[in-house]
Amino acid sequence: MNTRFAIAVALVCSLLVVCRAQTEAKQQDNAGQFASMAPIDQYLIADRNAEIALARSAAPPSIARDAKVLVLGRHGYETAAEGTNGFVCVVDRSWMLPFDNPEFWDPAVRLPFCLNPPAVRSMLPLTIKEAEWALAGMTKSKLFDRTKAAFESNELPQPERGSMCFMMSKQQNFGPKFGNADSHLMFWFPQKDHVNWGAEFPGVPVDVHQYSPQPITEFAISVSKWSDGTAAPLD
Amino acid sequence: MKGKWGSSHLLQICAMILALTAAGPAQAQEAKSYSNMAPVEQYLMADRDAEIALARTAAPDSVSREAEVLVLGRHGYETAVKGKNGFTCVVERGWMSPFNAPEFWNPKLRGPICFNPAATRSILPLTIKRTELILAGMSKAQMAESIKSALDRKELPALEGGAMSYMMSKKAYLTDSGEHNLCHLMIYAPLTERASWGADLAGSPIMFAGQFQGAPEPITVFLVPVAKWSDGTPAPSM
Numbered sequence: 001m002n003t004r005f006a007i008a009v010a011l012v013c014s015l016l017v018v019c020r021a022q023t024e025a026k027q028q029d030n031a032g033q034f035a036s037m038a039p040i041d042q043y044l045i046a047d048r049n050a051e052i053a054l055a056r057s058a059a060p061p062s063i064a065r066d067a068k069v070l071v072l073g074r075h076g077y078e079t080a081a082e083g084t085n086g087f088v089c090v091v092d093r094s095w096m097l098p099f100d101n102p103e104f105w106d107p108a109v110r111l112p113f114c115l116n117p118p119a120v121r122s123m124l125p126l127t128i129k130e131a132e133w134a135l136a137g138m139t140k141s142k143l144f145d146r147t148k149a150a151f152e153s154n155e156l157p158q159p160e161r162g163s164m165c166f167m168m169s170k171q172q173n174f175g176p177k178f179g180n181a182d183s184h185l186m187f188w189f190p191q192k193d194h195v196n197w198g199a200e201f202p203g204v205p206v207d208v209h210q211y212s213p214q215p216i217t218e219f220a221i222s223v224s225k226w227s228d229g230t231a232a233p234l235d
Numbered sequence: 236m237k238g239k240w241g242s243s244h245l246l247q248i249c250a251m252i253l254a255l256t257a258a259g260p261a262q263a264q265e266a267k268s269y270s271n272m273a274p275v276e277q278y279l280m281a282d283r284d285a286e287i288a289l290a291r292t293a294a295p296d297s298v299s300r301e302a303e304v305l306v307l308g309r310h311g312y313e314t315a316v317k318g319k320n321g322f323t324c325v326v327e328r329g330w331m332s333p334f335n336a337p338e339f340w341n342p343k344l345r346g347p348i349c350f351n352p353a354a355t356r357s358i359l360p361l362t363i364k365r366t367e368l369i370l371a372g373m374s375k376a377q378m379a380e381s382i383k384s385a386l387d388r389k390e391l392p393a394l395e396g397g398a399m400s401y402m403m404s405k406k407a408y409l410t411d412s413g414e415h416n417l418c419h420l421m422i423y424a425p426l427t428e429r430a431s432w433g434a435d436l437a438g439s440p441i442m443f444a445g446q447f448q449g450a451p452e453p454i455t456v457f458l459v460p461v462a463k464w465s466d467g468t469p470a471p472s473m
């Protein structure tokens with residue numbers, strides 16, 4: 001009996017070791033796969049109308065239909081539709097993920113979001129500049145340094161008070177690990193303000209991201225529906 | 236996702252929260268039953284420990300167990316428990332509604348709320364001030380004038396960036412209507428229009444609350460419903 005039990009344990013352990021090795025190998029493959037920027041075409045969306053629709057899917061139609069929309073061109077974002085309500089909808093690409101994210105150069109990443117007027121003034125410039133710099137061919141380390149310098153010289157602004165955005169698109173893609181994640185709102189503050197929403201405490205329905213080198217604190221609150229009104233997964 | 240409540244109940248709750256917090260000029264007529272302040276005793280909780288426990292239900296235990304807790308006395312809020320984490324929990328009464336809210340004087344209202352550190356410094360003083368003025372017997376008009384003067388003289392603090400609060404208590408009683416409650420977070424912004432956050436638009440998960448809105452406090456309050464009560468059980472989906 002003991003021998004059979006030992007064999008069973010050994011088999012299970014072996015299986016776990018193999019699985020872990022396969023997972024690590026896959027992660028290394030991903031890291032290798034996205035170690036540098038892919039050809040620019042892979043980050044672009046050939047169908048301009050599809051990109052406009054994707055950008056607008058970040059917020060309920062009551063907000064997005066009157067928002068300005070930007071689409072990504074070969075050298076940066078371009079205005080595709082003028083807005084009337086002060087909101088701007090745009091599809092971020094992978095280089096807006098944290099610099100240490102293995103998907104940083106994953107060309108499949110699509111992050112539609114709609115910014116409210118204070119965020120349009122203070123956070124959209126970051127999206128626009130990062131895209132210009134990435135499309136100009138900067139490496140990740142140069143992008144990091146350029147971003148850091150831009151904030152230190154006030155070329156890029158701090159988040160204005162009341163800055164927030166909608167990320168409620170069912171079609172959003174954070175990469176293989178998180179997929180379309182969840183439907184959520186985001187709120188931005190200067191890191192120097194040391195804002196505390198209790199996000200580190202268990203049971204609190206808030207996530208916090210401290211960016212680097214961007215001196216920005218970001219809070220996210222999951223919401224129960226996608227922008228099209230269908231139910232979204234919740235933590 | 237709809238939990239135990241159907242969508243008609245949710246609409247009812249949305250309506251009642253809006254009625255409670257966003258009463259505009261067209262809604263300025265007060266319900267006759269709450270046209271005046273009730274005897275003070277009706278706003279107080281006889282059991283101090285029960286009030287402490289109720290205040291703490293506003294946020295998950297991980298936040299509220301080390302928060303400062305205030306309870307309502309005859310002349311205002313008193314510190315019942317010293318805190319360690321910068322958060323403060325308190326049970327608000329009906330008079331923290333807009334001045335023209337129909338249930339402003341409803342003595343049954345109990346709004347447990349835990350303020351984060353920025354809100355403890357910049358929103359809680361408004362709760363304390365309003366409450367003191369109410370319990371001193373001031374009329375709404377006198378109270379509004381007094382708060383305005385205090386703001387002008389900078390005796391009350393300016394809004395701090397990042398101020399927010401938790402209202403996740405299953406035991407809250409926010410209105411006589413419907414199911415009486417809504418599990419949500421509150422976020423305080425400098426005075427602005429509800430449209431700047433897309434609040435109350437069709438499909439938007441953000442609700443506007445007219446709690447202050449420049450009358451006289453220069454602060455706009457937004458609500459975001461969340462999925463679980465502070466005890467971790469599912470709250471009705473919005």
